Amino acid sequence: MTAASSFETRPLLVELLTEELPPKALNKLGLAFAEGIRSVLDKQNLLGGACVTSDFATPRRLAVHLSHVLAQAPEQAYTEKLMPASVGLTPEGKATPALVKKLASKNLEHLGPDDLVHESDGKQDYLYAKGTAPGRSLADAIQEALEHAIVSLPIPKVMRYQLADGVSSVKFVRPAHRLIVLWGGNIIKAHALGLEAGNESAGHRFMAPAAISIKHADTYARQLLDEGKVIVSFNERRQAIAGQLQDHAQRLNATLGTDPAVEALLDEVTALVEHPTVYVGQFDQGFLSVPPECLILTMRLNQKYFPLFEPGTGQLTHRFLIVSNMQVADPSNIVQGNERVVRPRLADAQFFFEQDRKTPLAARVDSLANSVYHNKLGSQLERVERVRQIARYLAAKLDADGDLADRAALLAKADLNSNMVAEFPELQGIMGAYYARADGEPEEVVRALGDQYRIRIDEPVTPDTITSTILFIAERVETLVGIWGIGLVPTGERDPFGLRRAALGIISAFEQLSAGGYLATPNAAGLHVRPLLEEAFRLYAAHPLNAGTVPEVLGFIYERYRNQLGSGYDRNVVDAVLSQQPPLHEVLFRIQACASFAERTESASLAAANKRIANLLKKAEGAPGKVDAGKLSEPAEQALAKVIATLKPQADAQFELGNFTDSLAIMAQAKEAVDAFFADIMVMAEDPAVRANRLALLDELHGAMNRVADISRLAQ
Incomplete structure (x- = not known):
């Protein structure tokens, strides 16, 4: 490397030439290699302020070009906290053995007690070493950068191969053949994977197989294109x-x-x-x-x-x-x-x-008895029977054709043993739909088979798609309950059975059932998630599941909904609604109502009061009883009881009609009475009967105010 000014910058090129790299990982490997080199040089302050990083990746190479790289980094100020002065210095001010050892470990042996700075941390004096140190040279840093870049690559599978000496071996994604490290036109000494850095690359394997000498870091891309017939970017x-x-x-x-x-x-x-x-x-x-x-x-x-x-x-x-x-x-x-x-x-x-x-789809169903779904959950045929029963349950709740739902569930997995799906597993369901249509199955069944592997339902459900939606939900509920019930819950990023996707799919189906008019608000006798999960759980009698499966899966579904809604709505509003685990198809309506309520001037005061009420009720001994109007002696508690008696029936009526915004707006009128009650009344009175009656009054208020959402969660 020729002499250069300390402040001179030149472009840097690093290329690693290899055997053919994994195509699906190539772009990530190229980006990671470039970032690995850049990050180390940046940390060592070797990059000029205008430095631009260009990453390159082809089937046989990873490379990076950095436009402005210093030969040596500027001097760097340093501050090293050493130890308490009482430990580092003798009473005479001499260095103790502990201080000498610490300075040696920091490569600061040349410093003595007089060179150190005393600073207090508020409790005691500490010794600090402060000064400037020479910056790192590129020649020293490039080896660290290379090693870091190689180790940090997101390699899908490492292979070990022997080097040319016949003795040594290294591990990398593919055998490496050449290494280039050029600063401007100068080769910098470095080594990696048994290779010494040079300036030779290789062009296209067939169109320009000869070695190419790279003249300068800036000519790399152009030379490889002109001489090597390679587009490196x-x-x-x-x-x-x-x-x-x-x-x-x-x-x-x-x-x-x-x-x-x-x-x-x-x-x-x-x-x-x-x-x-x-x-x-x-x-x-x-x-x-x-x-x-x-x-x-x-x-x-x-x-x-x-x-x-x-x-x-x-x-x-x-x-x-x-x-x-x-x-x-x-x-x-x-x-x-x-x-x-x-x-x-x-x-x-x-x-x-x-x-x-040549084989009707229905004739393939029995063969599913020979296909294992999961060793703890039985065969694919057992699974089909569970899905059928869930589908009939759904059809009854949604007033849909149970025979069509049952037929779709029966045939849903029949194509798994077909020749086409055996060759192309990606065509599951799609081929079933083709075969069902050829067999003359009803079009609703054909559609259901073709749609069963969709990620989500994204259009309002219609009479033409209700059978598809039923099969879609039935499959996901059966999977969620069964897989969760044998302990295979998602952990971190691992979710091999797609339970997160299944939960989001169920949520989308309930939303679109509502949009299509199949789930009314209110919906007391209709479809709800918990009974649906309980029905699925019951069907696993032959393969017992963990006892807590239903509440755990229910919580998991609402948690996925919380994460989905968190990006579009205020988190407090989402928590206020989902803490109640309301019917899935009502969630969005309740969130909109709760968001509207949160904008009212009364909301902050009522949310705070509601939080206080919840805390008082938690401290109460036993469940609150009924309010005894005869024991309401104070004007403020009498006024609150009167307000509750007036507003609660009105709010309940709107709630039953699904008018959640109006229901909350009615209860917002209780603000003055609530404020006056807490200003004038001692809830935890010494008289047990008075205390219990006041808690009963607050419990009645709490129930009336929280039918739509737990508004205490709106309190900041």
Whole structure:
């Protein structure tokens, strides 16, 4: 490294050339590698103020370019708290052995007692070492940065491989072959994974296989593109692929579709190529008789192709786009080769579909007895029977067709043993719907089978979708109760059975049942979550569950709702409503009412009073009895009793009609009487009878004020 001014900045390049990296993790690896290098150099104050970090990642390399890096960091002020002065100094002011040892551990042996600063922490004097120290050099810091970046990579699976010496071995995501560390045009000494830093990289494996000497950190990307046929920026490659895909689709009067899988596939193919070029392929139109989901999945999942769709109808066409890692003048061999490869895949899908069609879906149900759902919960057939009974329970509560709900539940898992689902598990439910339609099953059943794996219900429920919604809820309730009941509750980020998703799905279904008019407010005799969970729990008699399953699952559902609502509503309002565990379909209406109440001038005073009442009632011995009007001797308590007698029937009437805002507004009129009561009345009177009567009066007030929400939780 040539001499440089202490304050001079130059660009820094670090590249690690490897075997092909895991494509689904590549972008994260590139970002993490760049951040690992940057963070250490930043911590060592080696980055100039205008430094820009550029991350690079291709199938065979991770790299980072930092635009302004110092050769040596500026001097740094330091303050080291050492020890109490009484411990560090003798009565004569000499250094004790303890102080000498401490200074040595801090590399401050050159300091003596006179060099130290005395400062008090309010209790005793401490000795501090203060001064400036030379900044860290880039030559020293780069090794630490490299090691940190490599260790910090989010590697999905590490492999151990032997180095060239035939003796040593290292662990990394893939074997590494070259290491570049360039500051400007100068190589900085560093090593990693058995490699010494140099300035040689490699271009495209086929189009430019020769080694490339990188002249300068700033010429890296351009040299690799011009000499090596490699676009090193992940984002630039992604944009190039996306642009080519759109251009080809437009020329063919087609679209890539709107499925989120398109974006995921775009990320994946970006991680598979270094010089992307898009070509057009096609397959025999006879394959379009197979359900399009089968063809789309095999093309995307197995071949990494982009299927094309008709712009108006969204129907699958017989053309697809290939993202190749080769740019050639005549791509016919590439195109024909890919067409030959995809044909047997599509033929397999066609064969599976035609073979599955020979067995009616209903005839597959009995075979589910041979498929284990969970060793503590029985077979898939046992599960089906539980879901059927839950579905009939739901249909009765929602005044829906019980036979349709039962039929949908019976057939819901019948496609699990089909050839197509065995090959493509992602098509569960989808294939069941195709087979059910081919068997002449009712359209409501067909729809239910196809919709059963949705994440949530996002439209108001209608007569056409009520059977789908019933199956959707029944499956999730059966899963939640069963899996939770055998102790497999979510922990941290782990939720292998998707219980959080199941709870949110149930919440969405109740919201949309309400929106569709299937759950009225009030709904005393209708569908409620706790009885539904209890019904599911009862069905596990052959596989006993933990006794506390129902209240735990119920609390879990409301907790998920709390987290979901917390981003859109005041947290105190959400807590005030959900603490009551009201019917799920009423939650949003109650939150809106409670939010409106919180804006009233009376709310703060009533919330505080309600909190005080709750605390008094907790201290009471036994349950409060009924109010004895004859024992209300004080004007303030008589006035409060009169206000309660007047307002409570009105508030209750509005509550029963589902007019939660009006119900709370009526009770807000009690503010003056409540304030006067607490100003003039000693609740915990010495006379036990008087005390009990006043507590009974407050209990009546508490019940009247908290039917919609626990308004004490609005108190700040």
